[in-house]
Amino acid sequence: MPSAIEVREVSKRYRSVRALSGVDLKIEQGEFFGLLGPNGAGKTTLISLLAGLARPDAGTLQVMGHDVVHDYRRARSALGVVPQELVFDPFFTVRETLRIQSGYFGLRHNDEWIDQILERLDLAAKADSNMRTLSGGMKRRVLVGQALVHRPPVIILDEPTAGVDVELRQGLWRFIRELNEAGHTIVLTTHYLEEAEALCGRIAMLKQGQVIALDTTRNLLRHVSGVRVRMRLEPDRLPVTLREWHVEREGDSEVLQLPDYAAVEPMLGMLRTGGVRVQELEVMQTDLEDVFVQLMRKS
Amino acid sequence: MDGFLTLLYKELLRFWKVSFQTIAAPILTALLYLLIFSHVLESRVDVFPGVGYKAFLIPGLVMMSLLQNAFANSSSSLIQSKVTGNIVFVLLTPLSPVQMFSAYTLAAVVRGVMVGLGVLLATLPLADLRFAHPVWILVFAVLGGSILGSLGLIAAIWAEKFDQMAAFQNFLVTPLTFLAGVFYSVHSLPEFWLAVSHMNPFFYMVDGFRYGFFGVSDVAPAVSLAIVAAFFLAVAAITLTLLRTGWKLRH
Numbered sequence: 001m002p003s004a005i006e007v008r009e010v011s012k013r014y015r016s017v018r019a020l021s022g023v024d025l026k027i028e029q030g031e032f033f034g035l036l037g038p039n040g041a042g043k044t045t046l047i048s049l050l051a052g053l054a055r056p057d058a059g060t061l062q063v064m065g066h067d068v069v070h071d072y073r074r075a076r077s078a079l080g081v082v083p084q085e086l087v088f089d090p091f092f093t094v095r096e097t098l099r100i101q102s103g104y105f106g107l108r109h110n111d112e113w114i115d116q117i118l119e120r121l122d123l124a125a126k127a128d129s130n131m132r133t134l135s136g137g138m139k140r141r142v143l144v145g146q147a148l149v150h151r152p153p154v155i156i157l158d159e160p161t162a163g164v165d166v167e168l169r170q171g172l173w174r175f176i177r178e179l180n181e182a183g184h185t186i187v188l189t190t191h192y193l194e195e196a197e198a199l200c201g202r203i204a205m206l207k208q209g210q211v212i213a214l215d216t217t218r219n220l221l222r223h224v225s226g227v228r229v230r231m232r233l234e235p236d237r238l239p240v241t242l243r244e245w246h247v248e249r250e251g252d253s254e255v256l257q258l259p260d261y262a263a264v265e266p267m268l269g270m271l272r273t274g275g276v277r278v279q280e281l282e283v284m285q286t287d288l289e290d291v292f293v294q295l296m297r298k299s
Numbered sequence: 300m301d302g303f304l305t306l307l308y309k310e311l312l313r314f315w316k317v318s319f320q321t322i323a324a325p326i327l328t329a330l331l332y333l334l335i336f337s338h339v340l341e342s343r344v345d346v347f348p349g350v351g352y353k354a355f356l357i358p359g360l361v362m363m364s365l366l367q368n369a370f371a372n373s374s375s376s377l378i379q380s381k382v383t384g385n386i387v388f389v390l391l392t393p394l395s396p397v398q399m400f401s402a403y404t405l406a407a408v409v410r411g412v413m414v415g416l417g418v419l420l421a422t423l424p425l426a427d428l429r430f431a432h433p434v435w436i437l438v439f440a441v442l443g444g445s446i447l448g449s450l451g452l453i454a455a456i457w458a459e460k461f462d463q464m465a466a467f468q469n470f471l472v473t474p475l476t477f478l479a480g481v482f483y484s485v486h487s488l489p490e491f492w493l494a495v496s497h498m499n500p501f502f503y504m505v506d507g508f509r510y511g512f513f514g515v516s517d518v519a520p521a522v523s524l525a526i527v528a529a530f531f532l533a534v535a536a537i538t539l540t541l542l543r544t545g546w547k548l549r550h
């Protein structure tokens with residue numbers, strides 16, 4: 001069984017900018033995969049190369065085992081892409097847009113699936129409205145619909161929830177999750193790290209065109225070093241000896257970042273010798289945000 | 300539906316939805332030309348023996364409108380898609396360069412022919428027009444439309460902004476069509492300008508097209524056909540190469 005996506009030694013530069021340098025990445029069929037990284041990390045560039053919107057300077061890319069340059073027709077048929085930019089064709093209605101997109105892939109009678117897409121994306125009422133009259137969030141959902149018309153085994157969404165309000169975001173993710181459960185491979189970039197954390201089984205982090213971390217979401221979260229604790233103190237005064245672990249003050253509490261769990265005992269000791277009692281203590285959940293910040297600092 | 304047919308359908312629908320601008324307006328423009336030029340030049344310009352000036356002018360105007368609108372169709376469609384970014388909808392699909400080329404070009408031919416036909420029908424009652432060789436009329440109409448449709452693609456692939464596109468149109472397409480012997484028979488020109496006219500490929504499109512009506516032309520129609528066909532092949536080859544390499548379309 002071929003991988004859903006296989007990227008080997010891919011580099012791409014735009015004039016003086018090295019958008020990607022030596023990227024290797026393998027995503028298996030059925031995965032829900034997150035592609036994260038700060039602005040300018042190269043996420044959209046990687047997606048463009050996979051979609052054939054740009055050409056790599058070096059390396060090869062495959063979608064479902066099909067080379068995106070030499071076997072582009074099969075590679076593109078296997079791929080649905082939701083572009084980051086909010087683009088639309090102002091000449092057409094929502095339904096026309098989806099029908100036309102479906103036709104480009106050689107699909108003749110696709111109205112049943114198109115109706116289903118419209119329904120699931122909450123666009124049924126707007127089916128015959130011109131694209132121009134739609135709000136940003138609706139246009140974004142039409143883009144999602146366009147990526148799905150040919151039922152591609154691999155679906156890539158480049159920041160699909162930007163500008164979509166919370167309620168609709170939930171609905172969108174429910175739909176995408178169902179597609180994933182039905183066997184579609186999902187690749188996602190997003191700025192909302194909590195979304196990635198909740199949805200993605202594996203995550204690659206990109207920085208300056210390089211993959212700096214690639215692991216399951218669970219492992220990434222586990223490997224974030226240290227323990228973060230929040231404490232309310234009486235008297236409200238942090239001993240000088242604990243300054244180096246201090247992160248911030250939150251309300252009437254202090255937040256500390258300890259190197260590991262073994263440091264909890266010494267910390268309590270220092271508080272005791274400082275004559276400070278602990279009123280409340282909470283070990284805080286590490287989230288992807290912390291992993292992200294740490295990784296970006298380190299590399 | 301086959302991908303090619305869909306792109307063709309989309310291109311047709313695109314201009315048909317705004318047919319007032321894309322069909323009716325250019326027909327009106329051509330009628331104004333006819334009104335003014337035939338009034339001013341009727342008794343002053345000698346064209347073909349036995350052919351009145353107005354009758355002579357009509358096929359020229361038909362062809363000029365056809366060519367300009369074929370160019371306008373493919374060029375405006377592609378440059379708009381590029382500038383607004385919705386070109387990705389086409390680029391993301393398995394459509395091949397040949398399919399893209401054929402769909403855009405054929406749609407340009409259809410728009411050009413529709414405008415040309417409109418001009419012809421509207422002017423028919425005004426002059427005594429013959430249809431000596433209808434097949435030649437059709438062949439030159441389709442070839443001319445295809446050439447300008449392809450040129451429109453080249454221009455829109457090259458251009459990054461609307462004003463670059465407009466420059467291509469204003470400094471190349473419009474002068475070449477105007478100087479293609481639409482308003483006069485090139486044989487009435489001084490020798491130098493006659494020679495210059497013969498270097499303009501658009502001249503052969505107009506001249507061959509006119510032969511289809513009157514059975515008379517400045518250049519033998521077979522020569523015009525050979526030149527126009529060769530021009531088409533060259534322009535098509537360039538367009539296909541650009542689409543294959545993805546120049547300015549796929550970064």
Ligand SMILES: Nc1ncnc2c1ncn2[C@@H]1O[C@H](COP(=O)(O)OP(=O)(O)O)[C@@H](O)[C@H]1O
Pocket residue numbers: 014015017018019037038039040041042043044045046550
């Ligand atoms: N078409 C382009 N022309 C020039 N530079 C580009 C182009 N696309 C991307 N870049 C540059 O490549 C780098 C990566 O960009 P991008 O892939 O969009 O990052 P991300 O999607 O992770 O925010 C950035 O420095 C960006 O400025």
Ligand SMILES: [Mg+2]
Pocket residue numbers: 043044045084158
């Ligand atoms: Mg991006």
